[in-house]
Amino acid sequence: MKNTQLFLTGITTIALLTGGCSDLKDTLPPVAENTGVHPAGWLTKTSADFHGNAIRNQGWDMRPCRTCHGSSYTGGTSMVSCRTCHTEVLGPEHCNVCHGSASNSAPPRDLSGNTDKSFRGVGQHQVHVMGTARTAPVGCSTCHVLPAGDIYDPNHIDANPGQAEVNMTGLAAKRTAGATPVPVYYTQSTACGNTYCHGQFKNGNGDNPMFWVGGAALSGACGSCHGDVSRPTLAERALPxxxxxxxxxxxxxxCANCHGDVVNASLQFVDPSKHVNGYLNVFGQVREF
Ligand code: HEC
Ligand code: HEC
Ligand code: HEC
Ligand code: HEC
Ligand code: HEC
Ligand code: HEC
Incomplete structure (x- = not known):
């Protein structure tokens, strides 16, 4: 009786091992034999049953996985560590696992896997978070409340995980003499208005809406945030x-005579980190204005 059981268990194990291997051929290498806990396409990126899709379909909640894979995803009772593949510090909770890329955690890719700027999840993220040849980088917290503690902070993944919250503060709301920006993002049109960055400052162009997606030609043009885009030369366009x-x-x-820390005589930016940073750079000094 005992011998028969052992014999059968042996056969079953071999069958499962073989089945597991052939199922996962041409996909990711299996890290353990398939016990049937997870469906066949669990490690196949293109499968509807891919574990990433399963997590998305349950509102991005990975807490149930911890029951078997351990509280830090290092294996637990399943003895399969998520960290074998998700090697960054926070493992599968790392900030670029569900959105973003190797360069930063802002889209692309967005939460649906899109990488094109015409998707609102992608939009103008990179030009903001990476900065440009003429502007300082803008941190996530200028436009979003960052998750505090862990990723299950209710400010982060909430009851409507298909819609990110845009909540502009800091630089976007920076006050200058006579101008108090009240930044607002209109989810429907993707218009962003009344921000310090795009002109709501002393002598700037405060009534200038920008679009996150399908931007009007104005977006980012010299003269759009301060000055007049219709003027002929660059200096005339930029003059507040x-x-x-x-x-x-x-x-x-x-301009360079007084703002030489920022632009040179040909209006090239000598130090983009000083442009759109919330402070005036004039006569070699940093100033509130
Ligand atoms: C054998 C390797 C491997 C293991 C083990 C593994 N993953 Fe993944 N996981 C991947 C790959 C590959 C991707 C897709 C990455 C991509 O799209 O660039 C992925 C994607 C994800 C995503 C992102 C889903 C999405 O569509 O954006 C989450 C979340 C995730 N895994 C969680 C986990 C958790 C939790 C565990 C452990 C319980 C785990 N993974 C174990 C390889 C693995
Ligand atoms: C009931 C326990 C249990 C839960 C809950 C669980 N797993 Fe697993 N998981 C296992 C066991 C056991 C294995 C190893 C054997 C296997 O692959 O079936 C495993 C293997 C894996 C593997 C490696 C697959 C392979 O074939 O190499 C991944 C990836 C994985 N789990 C991801 C997840 C994710 C993501 C979640 C949450 C959505 C999750 N697991 C929830 C028990 C569990
Ligand atoms: C200049 C403002 C701005 C900055 C800076 C910014 N975001 Fe966003 N973010 C947005 C807007 C606008 C949306 C789109 C909201 C919508 O209409 O759905 C968005 C959406 C998102 C989404 C949801 C994507 C989806 O698929 O719907 C994620 C995730 C996100 N941002 C993460 C980040 C992270 C991480 C950073 C920093 C590394 C960051 N953002 C920096 C404005 C910003
Ligand atoms: C398990 C997948 C997952 C991981 C890991 C993850 N996020 Fe997110 N993130 C989401 C989802 C889903 C949303 C949009 C959902 C919402 O607003 O409810 C989002 C949205 C965001 C946003 C946009 C504002 C918001 O909350 O809507 C920021 C910023 C952000 N995440 C930062 C981070 C940071 C920082 C980390 C790492 C500590 C991180 N995320 C890790 C899934 C994830
Ligand atoms: C003669 C010195 C001088 C020159 C030349 C000059 N600026 Fe200024 N700039 C200032 C001073 C002073 C302030 C602060 C003015 C105020 O707030 O009333 C300032 C402020 C600014 C501001 C912040 C908005 C404001 O008016 O406070 C911008 C933008 C700016 N300058 C751009 C330019 C550009 C573009 C040029 C060239 C077309 C230029 N400046 C040429 C002295 C100068
Ligand atoms: C996205 C909006 C935006 C655009 C586009 C823009 N600026 Fe500015 N600029 C600002 C803001 C905001 C300030 C106020 C000071 C600060 O925050 O750096 C400023 C300040 C300046 C200053 C004063 C020095 C300083 O930074 O304190 C100069 C010079 C200047 N801009 C030149 C230009 C020129 C030239 C162009 C076009 C090639 C241009 N700007 C386009 C937003 C913009």
Whole structure:
């Protein structure tokens, strides 16, 4: 009786091992024999049963996985560690596992796997978080409340995980003399308005909406945040409101003479980290304005 049982168990194990291997051929290497806990396509990225899809379909909740894979995903009773493949510090909870890429955790890719800027999940993320040749990088917390403690902070993955919350603070709401921005993001149109960054500051162009997706031609053009895009030269376009427009900026086009820390005489940016950083750089000094 005992011998028969052992013999049968042996056969079953061999069958499962073989089945497991052939099922997973041409996909990711199996890290343990298939005990039937998970469906066949669990490690196949293109399968509807891929474990990433299963997690998405349960509202991105990986806490049930911890029951068997351990509280830190190092194996637990299943003896299969998620960290064999998800090697970054936070394992499968690392900030770029569900959104973002190797460069940063902002999309692309977005939560649906999209990488094109025409998807609202992707939009203008990279130009903001990476900065450009003429602007300082903008951190996530300027536009979002970051998860505190762990990823299951209710501010992060909430009851509607298909919709990210945009909540602009910090630089976006920076006050200057006579201008108090009240930043707002319109989810439907993807318009972003009333921000410090795009012109709601002293002598700037405060009434200038930007679009996260399908941006109007204005977006990012010199003169869109301060000055007048319709003027012929770069300096004329960038010149903030002078007395003639009801402002206080000196009517002087030699920007580099006074803002030499930021631009040179050909209006190339010598230090983009000082542009759109919330402070005025003038006469070699850093100033509130
Ligand atoms: C054998 C390797 C392997 C193991 C083990 C593994 N994963 Fe993954 N996982 C992957 C791969 C590959 C991807 C897809 C990455 C990509 O799309 O670039 C992925 C994707 C994910 C995603 C992202 C889903 C998405 O669509 O954005 C989550 C979340 C995840 N895994 C959680 C886990 C958890 C939790 C465990 C352990 C319980 C685990 N993984 C174990 C290989 C593995
Ligand atoms: C009831 C316990 C249990 C739960 C819950 C569980 N797993 Fe597993 N998992 C296992 C066992 C046991 C194995 C090893 C044997 C196997 O592959 O069937 C495993 C293997 C895996 C593997 C490796 C697959 C392979 O064939 O190499 C991945 C990836 C994985 N689990 C991801 C997850 C994810 C993601 C979750 C949560 C959505 C999860 N598991 C929930 C028990 C569990
Ligand atoms: C300039 C503002 C801004 C910054 C900076 C920013 N985001 Fe976003 N984020 C947005 C907007 C706008 C959306 C789109 C909201 C919508 O309409 O669904 C969004 C959406 C998202 C989404 C949801 C994607 C999806 O599939 O729907 C994630 C995830 C996200 N952001 C993460 C980040 C992370 C991580 C960072 C920092 C590394 C970051 N964002 C920086 C404005 C920003
Ligand atoms: C398990 C998948 C997953 C992981 C891991 C993850 N996120 Fe997210 N993240 C989401 C989802 C889903 C959303 C959008 C859902 C929502 O707003 O309810 C989101 C949205 C965001 C947003 C946009 C604002 C918001 O909450 O809507 C930011 C910023 C963000 N995540 C940062 C992070 C950071 C930082 C980490 C690492 C500590 C991280 N995420 C790890 C799934 C994940
Ligand atoms: C003669 C010195 C001088 C020159 C030349 C100059 N600026 Fe300024 N700039 C200032 C001063 C002073 C302020 C602070 C003015 C204020 O807040 O009333 C300032 C402020 C600014 C601001 C913040 C908004 C504001 O008006 O406070 C911007 C933007 C700016 N300058 C851009 C430019 C550009 C672009 C040029 C070239 C077309 C330029 N400046 C040329 C002295 C100068
Ligand atoms: C995305 C909006 C935006 C665009 C586009 C933009 N600026 Fe600015 N610029 C600002 C803001 C905001 C300030 C206020 C000071 C700060 O935060 O750096 C500023 C300040 C300046 C200053 C004053 C020095 C400083 O940073 O304190 C100069 C010079 C300047 N901009 C030149 C230009 C030129 C030239 C262009 C076009 C090639 C341009 N800007 C396009 C937003 C913009």
């Amino acid at each position: 409101k002078t007395a003639a427009q009801g402002g206080t900026h000196p009517n002087n086009l030699n």
